[in-house]
Amino acid sequence: MSVLVVVECAEGEVKKSSLEVATYGAQVAAMLGTTATAIAVGEATEANLAKLGEQGIAKVLYDAEPRLKDFVNNAYTKLIATAAEQEGAQVLVLANSNIGASVGSRLSVRLKASLATNVVELPKTDGGQFVVKRGAFSGKAFSDVVLSGERKIIAVKKNSLEARHEAGKTAEVVAFAAQLADADFADAPKQVVMQEQTGGVLLPEAELVVSGGRGMKGPENWHLIEELAQALHAGTACSKPVSDVDWRPHHEHVGQTGITISPNLYIACGISGAIQHLAGVNSSKVIVVINKDPEAPFFKAADYGIVGDVFDVLPKLTAAVKELN
Amino acid sequence: MKFLVCISNVPDTTTKISFTPDNKEFNKAGVQFVINPWDEYALTRAIELKEANAGSTVTVLNVGEADTEPNIRKALAIGADDAIRVNAAPQDAFFVAEQIAAVAKDGGYDVILMGKESIDYNGFQVHGMVGELLGIPTVAPAMKLDMAGTTATLEREIEGGKEIVEVSTPFVASCQQPMCEPRIPNMRGIMTARTKPLKVVPPVGDPARTQVAEFALPPKKQGVKLIDAANAGELIKLLRNEAKVI
Numbered sequence A: 001m002s003v004l005v006v007v008e009c010a011e012g013e014v015k016k017s018s019l020e021v022a023t024y025g026a027q028v029a030a031m032l033g034t035t036a037t038a039i040a041v042g043e044a045t046e047a048n049l050a051k052l053g054e055q056g057i058a059k060v061l062y063d064a065e066p067r068l069k070d071f072v073n074n075a076y077t078k079l080i081a082t083a084a085e086q087e088g089a090q091v092l093v094l095a096n097s098n099i100g101a102s103v104g105s106r107l108s109v110r111l112k113a114s115l116a117t118n119v120v121e122l123p124k125t126d127g128g129q130f131v132v133k134r135g136a137f138s139g140k141a142f143s144d145v146v147l148s149g150e151r152k153i154i155a156v157k158k159n160s161l162e163a164r165h166e167a168g169k170t171a172e173v174v175a176f177a178a179q180l181a182d183a184d185f186a187d188a189p190k191q192v193v194m195q196e197q198t199g200g201v202l203l204p205e206a207e208l209v210v211s212g213g214r215g216m217k218g219p220e221n222w223h224l225i226e227e228l229a230q231a232l233h234a235g236t237a238c239s240k241p242v243s244d245v246d247w248r249p250h251h252e253h254v255g256q257t258g259i260t261i262s263p264n265l266y267i268a269c270g271i272s273g274a275i276q277h278l279a280g281v282n283s284s285k286v287i288v289v290i291n292k293d294p295e296a297p298f299f300k301a302a303d304y305g306i307v308g309d310v311f312d313v314l315p316k317l318t319a320a321v322k323e324l325n
Numbered sequence B: 001m002k003f004l005v006c007i008s009n010v011p012d013t014t015t016k017i018s019f020t021p022d023n024k025e026f027n028k029a030g031v032q033f034v035i036n037p038w039d040e041y042a043l044t045r046a047i048e049l050k051e052a053n054a055g056s057t058v059t060v061l062n063v064g065e066a067d068t069e070p071n072i073r074k075a076l077a078i079g080a081d082d083a084i085r086v087n088a089a090p091q092d093a094f095f096v097a098e099q100i101a102a103v104a105k106d107g108g109y110d111v112i113l114m115g116k117e118s119i120d121y122n123g124f125q126v127h128g129m130v131g132e133l134l135g136i137p138t139v140a141p142a143m144k145l146d147m148a149g150t151t152a153t154l155e156r157e158i159e160g161g162k163e164i165v166e167v168s169t170p171f172v173a174s175c176q177q178p179m180c181e182p183r184i185p186n187m188r189g190i191m192t193a194r195t196k197p198l199k200v201v202p203p204v205g206d207p208a209r210t211q212v213a214e215f216a217l218p219p220k221k222q223g224v225k226l227i228d229a230a231n232a233g234e235l236i237k238l239l240r241n242e243a244k245v246i
């Protein structure tokens, strides 16, 4: 019996969300009186994988097959299933990412496991039950879900817990070969196109987010959002109408029909705070609203607010951040 | 080409969520149910592809009790040819996936489309379960879908970019914007929808693998602290020293 953690890597680095997943997995292992092993996917370096010891991982399996560098649904599923069988994994933990959701859902069928996605807390295991808390109704509620299967798969929502860093602890990195065949790569991508992100910060992974709505008036004014984001090392987001008219790319659209984020700080600029927008951001730890209308509904969901014109307020905030740094 | 489009019946996006007094069930009282917004992309794209490929059909599928039929009819009014309702309360994603897989297998569907996620339980998981149950590829979430014969080219969103993926039928895709402009029913559609076939079938398969023990609402905010616009820089100090987030 063990806990297996799926760690996503890109360009040699372990993704931030995967450090959280590793921390989560190590804590579940401690609760169950066992150890946590990781299986790494994507482009990784041995040195960075060994550092997963800091999150409490004992051993890291890594298959250096070059075709695994990009995400391939079938191949990743088989790789992780093979590792899960080898390790006798009872609990599998992965990120609630597009990769995590794609492989986690297939694995739940293949391994006959109970699956919970969007999980926000460590499990409760009293009374012989295994219960996880997950986000439901698009950020408007939570549900406690009993995972009744023998095996369990948990997809942890990003930024739901802080990654642990125990300096100096290292994990053993072990070569792993899942014996993948050409057929496992039949759905390999023909092409991967990466988009440039503001300040290099990926929105789903961002701890701080600056977001703009229709109150920004047009794409030509977005430099105000970007300058504040850059000063803060924040990601950028937008409301749905903004991406609908192509002022901003679709992957920045947050809300009920966009992505759900829970950064430490969300700064909403010229966004009214419609219920569908709030659904995507209301689990942010701190919300700041800048809006010229004191009656804007967003103020009710905010921790801090400025009633004012974004064109006046944003440059002042950027200047204040620069002063602080 | 036979398209199967799965639709989930969900509370309208403006719904204020509440639960029964024991917090065990969603309180449906006074709630308007709609077709899951993500599923509208799947439905409209299937209809567009049907129109471009003579001889194709679009079937909509819902796992739900009789109260979902108004939204099934709405999907027929938008342009699906026929519908199947698996007559069961959807217990969890695995249960739903089993029903979809069984219908897809029986009917020999080539393309199984669904929404990215159901806005009630936000699982984002039915796609992979159905793909695995049927042993066919899944592409999730898909932002673009084109078909040439039995080959589909899709754009799959990844964090920070996209992948171009090619798969052959049969396959599953979970759809999201900007795949198409979702259509709304017109008068003629509404009239013809009334007489389109809607088949009701019993559920199959194994029981659910998850059970909801309790629901909870997020903690309420303390109230907003306002900072004077003239003194906007003060906010940054508060974020550093009081909220400690920067």
Ligand SMILES: Cc1cc2nc3c(=O)[nH]c(=O)nc-3n(C[C@H](O)[C@H](O)[C@H](O)COP(=O)(O)OP(=O)(O)OC[C@H]3O[C@@H](n4cnc5c(N)ncnc54)[C@H](O)[C@@H]3O)c2cc1C
Pocket (backbone or CB within 6 Å): A212, A213, A214, A215, A216, A238, A239, A240, A241, A242, A253, A254, A255, A256, A257, A258, A269, A270, A271, A272, A273, A274, A275, A276, A277, A280, A290, A291, A292, A293, A296, A308, A309, A310, A311, B013, B037
């Ligand atoms: C099915 C469905 C799903 C939806 N899903 C989403 C979703 O996922 N995400 C989403 O965001 N929306 C979603 N919406 C849309 C949502 O209902 C709102 O229409 C939308 O969020 C409004 O965007 P906004 O706040 O940018 O624009 P508006 O509502 O137009 O608000 C603009 C705000 O800017 C303020 N403003 C204007 N000028 C200035 C200025 N100079 N300085 C400061 N403030 C200024 C105004 O006071 C106003 O409050 C959905 C709607 C439906 C029906």
Ligand SMILES: Cc1cc2nc3c(=O)[nH]c(=O)nc-3n(C[C@H](O)[C@H](O)[C@H](O)COP(=O)(O)OP(=O)(O)OC[C@H]3O[C@@H](n4cnc5c(N)ncnc54)[C@H](O)[C@@H]3O)c2cc1C
Pocket (backbone or CB within 6 Å): B006, B007, B008, B009, B026, B036, B038, B039, B061, B062, B063, B064, B090, B091, B092, B093, B096, B113, B114, B115, B116, B117, B118, B119, B120, B121, B122, B123, B124, B125, B126, B127, B211, B212
């Ligand atoms: C009153 C009520 C109570 C419910 N209680 C529970 C519960 O306690 N626990 C629980 O897990 N679920 C419950 N459901 C079911 C829920 O609505 C979903 O159908 C199911 O859980 C799958 O949700 P998901 O978020 O995992 O799906 P996702 O994986 O997010 O859904 C992806 C896609 O799958 C398709 N899909 C999802 N559900 C259906 C469906 N029913 N019929 C056809 N296609 C579908 C849609 O295309 C959807 O966009 C309940 C539904 C109702 C109406």
